[in-house]
Amino acid sequence: MIARILILLIALLTLPSWGIDRLVFRNKWPRWVRLLFALPHLLLLLALTFMAINESYTMTADAVKGFLLSATLCLVVPETLTALLLLIGRIGKKQKLFRRSMTVSAYLVGAFSFILMLYSFTLGYKRIQTKQFTFTHSSIPPQFKGYRIALISDLHLGTLRHHQDVVQQIVDSINVQQPDLIIFVGDLVNYHVQEIEPFRNILSQLKARDGVVSVMGNHDYLTYFRWNNTAERLAAVRQLQQEERNMGWKLLLNENLILHRGNDSIAVIGLENHGNRPNFPRRAKLQQARKNLSPNCFQLLLQHDPSYWEAQILPNTDIPLMLSGHTHAMQLQIGKWSPAAWFYPQWSGLYQQGNQALLVNPGVGEVLLPFRFGAWPEIDIITLDSPLAH
CATH class of the missing domain: 1.20.58 (Methane Monooxygenase Hydroxylase; Chain G, domain 1)
Structure with missing residues (x-):
């Protein structure tokens, strides 16, 4: 680099x-x-x-x-x-x-x-904030009115390896919200699976009624390290995926998870990373991930890279809500401006087009540099609202 x-x-x-x-x-x-x-x-x-x-x-x-x-x-x-x-x-x-x-x-x-x-x-990278969002859609079933989702992304544990207190603060800040579901949309590490070791016990403390669901980010494929061969890298990727499972997380690799409340249900669809640039992994298989889903079911899509929303979701699907990360808001924001806007039209916050929406989390960690100004580490709490329950 x-x-x-x-x-x-x-x-x-x-x-x-x-x-x-x-x-x-x-x-x-x-x-x-x-x-x-x-x-x-x-x-x-x-x-x-x-x-x-x-x-x-x-x-x-x-x-x-x-x-x-x-x-x-x-x-x-x-x-x-x-x-x-x-x-x-x-x-x-x-x-x-x-x-x-x-x-x-x-x-x-x-x-x-x-x-x-x-x-x-x-101090900037320790200034963790929690933001509240409400999402209303006609396909959200009545039993899921008030359902609370905690969204985080981009932990990049290697950057925080000497700051276990920061990761503990992130976990505590999520748990105090008592969410029904915790979602992590990728980039757990920078380069190595070994970055997880000091934080394994801390991240295992994340608690939600329906657990923790995660997907892969571009860094999680470990392509930024010089491996001896591809087989060695892929073995390390499988180890990283197993680490997430060992912490009690449900890792979705182009697959879906059905959540139930009484007689109602919603689907969480987890895609592998699919970037808008050739050097980013492009491994999403949307059709496979939506297999056997009812067209009337509320679908919540997880994809690390927000560029996938305009490229694939808006023109090809009616999926109501997609959750992403990746941009970090470039770890710099002044007012409503960030240099991330030069690269991503949707770089932080909630974006809506018609009946579809995208929420981009600016991350809770930092890549390489422990630096943040304005674009503070952020935990997003999304509360689902069903008009059918009114």
Whole structure:
């Protein structure tokens, strides 16, 4: 991963700092101050280059890469904003008041953004929120009025391997809601099945009347690790699937589960991951998963990747509700905007088109970097409402 973005990282670590050196330090500060300012950039460049040349996918290497990227972002984001504002001030250098105000703004924005970055890396990913949604549809049977579903996605346990308290908080926050059903829509790990080990007992504590139902996410196929051969990877995937079953989860692999309340029933359909890009697994078999289902039965579809909704569900089916994850809202949200919108039209929250809806959970974990700002870790509680029961 580092190798693929190394040129970008080099640019981020050199250009803003070079601009600040030219605009602030040059001809004004002693050389040792300038060297001291450049030192952390040089150390990060050397470390990142070493990691790129010696790319490794072990859990230790994953932790080192996460630390280096976190340190890089904490440095370059404030510096980039500061350098841009200082440069704007220089453009209007004949207007002393404008230049002075831009200089003060540059330092304030730089300091504030540095504090925000530190918060996001130290506390933001622990700020777990619970959101409530109500879904009404004519096919929901009366006995399922008030049925409560807890939805989570994207735990990425490898990123949280030193933060068992965070995963315990997630589990406790779900259990206190007393849901009828808990749904996990994929990406349990980053690279390795071994990431589950420190959390096995914690995740086994998830409790709901109808249990925990899960599906596979793109990371759960373990394709981001360099295996010796395909057979070795597939054996690890089967081990991951068994780990979920051993925790008491019902893993659905292109199959369905019927839930009953009295004489009424609903169907939960679990699809394997099906991404919108060639490098994502495309293993969904919708027709197979819906086999033997009554057309009048309320169907709840689980699919890790939300792009499947527009690509397959809306044009080809009348499935009322699909639950997804995957986007993380890019772990960054400012107001109602997230960079995830550049890649996914549906990236967080509830989307409706006609009588069909999609709920995208922004995840409770983080991939590689323990960082979140605005797009806080989220547990969604969906309450079903039946107009037939009114």
